[in-house]
Amino acid sequence: MSRRPPSEFSFSRRALLQRTLLGAAALGLVGCDRLSENDAVISLLDSAETLNLKTQRLLAGRESLAVEYPASMISPVFRPNGTVDPQTELYRQLAANDFADWRLTVGGLVRTPLELSLSTLRGMPSRTQITRHDCVEGWSAIGQWSGPVLGDILEQAGVHDSARYVVFHCMDQLDGQHDYYESIDMVEAFHPQTLLAHSLNDEPLPVGNGAPLRLRVERQLGYKMAKYLKGITLVEHFDDIQGGKGGYWEDRGYTWYAGI
Amino acid sequence: MPGRSSNQNITRRLRHRLPVRVWHWINLWCLIVLLLSGLQIFNAHPALYWGSASNFDAPWLEMYAMRAADGSIDGMTALGPWQFTTTGILGYSGDSVRGFPGWATLPSYQFLSMGRLWHFFFAWLFAISGALFALYALLSGHFRRNFWLDGHDWRGLGRNIINHAKLRFHDHAGKYNSLQKLSYLSVVFMALPLMIVTGLCMSPTINAAAPWLLDLFGGRQSARSIHFITAFSLVLFAVVHVAMVLLSNPLRQLRGMITGRVPRSSSSSDSESPS
Numbered sequence: 001m002s003r004r005p006p007s008e009f010s011f012s013r014r015a016l017l018q019r020t021l022l023g024a025a026a027l028g029l030v031g032c033d034r035l036s037e038n039d040a041v042i043s044l045l046d047s048a049e050t051l052n053l054k055t056q057r058l059l060a061g062r063e064s065l066a067v068e069y070p071a072s073m074i075s076p077v078f079r080p081n082g083t084v085d086p087q088t089e090l091y092r093q094l095a096a097n098d099f100a101d102w103r104l105t106v107g108g109l110v111r112t113p114l115e116l117s118l119s120t121l122r123g124m125p126s127r128t129q130i131t132r133h134d135c136v137e138g139w140s141a142i143g144q145w146s147g148p149v150l151g152d153i154l155e156q157a158g159v160h161d162s163a164r165y166v167v168f169h170c171m172d173q174l175d176g177q178h179d180y181y182e183s184i185d186m187v188e189a190f191h192p193q194t195l196l197a198h199s200l201n202d203e204p205l206p207v208g209n210g211a212p213l214r215l216r217v218e219r220q221l222g223y224k225m226a227k228y229l230k231g232i233t234l235v236e237h238f239d240d241i242q243g244g245k246g247g248y249w250e251d252r253g254y255t256w257y258a259g260i
Numbered sequence: 261m262p263g264r265s266s267n268q269n270i271t272r273r274l275r276h277r278l279p280v281r282v283w284h285w286i287n288l289w290c291l292i293v294l295l296l297s298g299l300q301i302f303n304a305h306p307a308l309y310w311g312s313a314s315n316f317d318a319p320w321l322e323m324y325a326m327r328a329a330d331g332s333i334d335g336m337t338a339l340g341p342w343q344f345t346t347t348g349i350l351g352y353s354g355d356s357v358r359g360f361p362g363w364a365t366l367p368s369y370q371f372l373s374m375g376r377l378w379h380f381f382f383a384w385l386f387a388i389s390g391a392l393f394a395l396y397a398l399l400s401g402h403f404r405r406n407f408w409l410d411g412h413d414w415r416g417l418g419r420n421i422i423n424h425a426k427l428r429f430h431d432h433a434g435k436y437n438s439l440q441k442l443s444y445l446s447v448v449f450m451a452l453p454l455m456i457v458t459g460l461c462m463s464p465t466i467n468a469a470a471p472w473l474l475d476l477f478g479g480r481q482s483a484r485s486i487h488f489i490t491a492f493s494l495v496l497f498a499v500v501h502v503a504m505v506l507l508s509n510p511l512r513q514l515r516g517m518i519t520g521r522v523p524r525s526s527s528s529s530d531s532e533s534p535s
Binding site: 032033036042044045046047048049051052056059060061064065066067069073075077079132134135136137138139140141142218219220221249252253254255259260 | 296301302304305307309312313314315316366367368369371372373374376377378380381383384460462463464465466467468469470471474480481484
């Protein structure tokens with residue numbers, strides 16, 4: 001400051017104030033971007049996730065149901081998001097044969113590992129529900145989903161007491177390298193509306209929406225609802241799966257609990 | 261000006277009590293972070309709808325980019341049937357397609373997950389501090405004493421509006437006028453709680469816990485729209501609030517809200533009305 005020529009000081013108090021405010025605003029912007037990249041800040045801000053989870057569980061309980069809508073409110077187009085046409089070799093081969101060779105494996109901490117074909121899943125007792133899908137981006141769409149209740153399949157497999165999470169493994173790769181995956185806890189897994197949906201609006205699940213089978217977790221946001229399922233594992237923790245945060249988007253900064 | 265007052269009478273009187281001051285500044289920071297991170301979240305899908313689901317063909321507000329005839333890119337904003345070119349501010353700014361520009365979002369670049377972290381952390385801070393303040397204000401008599409409109413206030417409302425329109429803000433020393441009372445009451449008891457409730461209404465888990473909230477606002481997308489509109493009514497409030505402070509002895513007002521005390525001025529011509 002002291003080396004500047006005196007003329008620099010000639011501006012009025014008002015101008016000084018204006019410049020100070022502008023400078024502070026610019027610093028604030030840069031500062032906020034820096035803060036957003038600081039691990040300590042991120043983990044502090046992330047503490048709200050636990051608060052969200054605990055509070056929402058307290059308010060919603062285990063059993064409260066997501067709103068179901070009348071058929072008249074079904075969205076004309078159910079917007080697909082994320083991967084809409086998986087390019088993996090595995091998926092293209094299975095899709096070419098209309099998923100006749102596809103199997104859903106259920107393993108991990110279960111007494112009886114399962115391998116379920118699409119026709120087996122279609123033949124199981126199913127639930128049909130018209131629910132609203134909320135994308136983390138902010139938009140919503142309403143669709144009618146049908147499929148077996150996840151809890152029924154888990155009971156058939158016999159879940160060990162030590163299992164705390166259900167992990168869903170997918171056949172698509174959003175970034176061309178990492179398989180999409182997701183995880184939910186036992187409260188959400190045994191919720192009566194948590195389905196493995198094989199149908200959307202009375203039609204077989206379209207490729208864009210996750211054919212042949214996708215997860216519905218109606219009390220959480222869209223990124224939890226893994227599409228293009230190939231396997232389910234029951235685990236005690238998910239630290240050793242990919243990035244260790246419990247999901248493709250979770251590994252990339254999104255919260256594991258997506259109730260809001 | 262403080263300088264002028266100190267020449268006169270330097271006895272000071274209490275302008276704002278400590279809880280009011282503490283909440284005022286906590287709330288300011290909460291609202292700034294919530295607004296900027298909220299716009300970051302909005303930018304993930306810069307369109308608003310009425311009803312339960314998004315009718316993608318008919319948002320009532322939408323920001324997008326369009327290639328102009330000469331090959332350049334225009335930022336566009338559609339409000340109902342009207343379309344505006346808003347290049348540089350809305351729709352397209354800083355060489356990227358985005359709703360609000362970088363200076364209005366937290367972080368400045370597109371980073372939804374981080375915007376959400378900021379938003380929810382500060383939402384808790386905002387809700388808890390707001391609830392504590394409301395409790396204090398009700399129990400201590402702060403609202404009854406300073407904000408409750410009596411018959412005199414209601415009768416004076418018309419004159420008060422005219423005076424404000426003429427930029428005349430001289431009122432009874434240290435007392436809030438009826439317009440101020442109304443605006444503060446509607447912010448504290450309507451707009452701020454509405455922000456929290458419409459925010460919660462966007463949560464699918466809260467929807468399951470309290471489906472009647474959805475009915476109250478006409479669906480999740482309506483709640484999202486109301487959240488956005490209320491946020492901008494708060495921005496408008498803040499603009500008017502700051503303008504009023506600037507028009508009525510800003511340094512003195514600022515000092516009052518920081519230290520709680522202002523110099524007593526002997527002349528009634530000095531604006532005494534707290535903003």
